[in-house]
């Protein structure tokens with residue numbers, strides 16, 4: 001029998017960039033930590049205080065460079081339910097929206113392809129094709145937000161896969177959040 005143990009959660013593109021494109025960081029952002037050898041970012045949680053969100057109709061969305069942005073409504077929902085491992089970073093030029101991170105709650109993932117390891121920063125240039133390693137999971141994840149141990153995508157765009165429990169997904173649905181990508185994760189028991 002197959003059961004749903006959780007859902008991969010991601011937001012649609014919000015037509016915005018936090019630090020620049022896949023290949024080239026905004027030249028004015030001189031303080032973004034990056035590797036001296038490969039040149040790609042080493043801090044994928046960097047906050048650009050001048051960030052402006054272009055598409056403001058989504059409660060959960062993603063910049064082209066892989067940063068999750070959430071609405072005030074989403075933040076208030078998380079606080080009301082007491083999800084304590086979440087960070088909401090204020091964006092002065094996009095009031096009522098926040099850069100969103102999950103802390104801890106790490107799940108093991110595999111990648112279908114890893115390419116070009118930089119020996120200097122120990123990051124792959126490209127790491128794609130995420131799949132959750134579910135061998136030891138026999139029941140749905142407890143209520144909450146989780147993230148993959150590997151960070152996926154290429155060059156300057158890497159981010160962890162976000163996963164929510166079925167209970168959390170039901171709460172979000174009742175709250176009326178729309179336009180989120182939720183893909184179920186099933187295991188055979």
Ligand SMILES: [Zn+2]
Pocket residue numbers: 035036037038039040118119120121122123
């Ligand atoms: Zn490097």
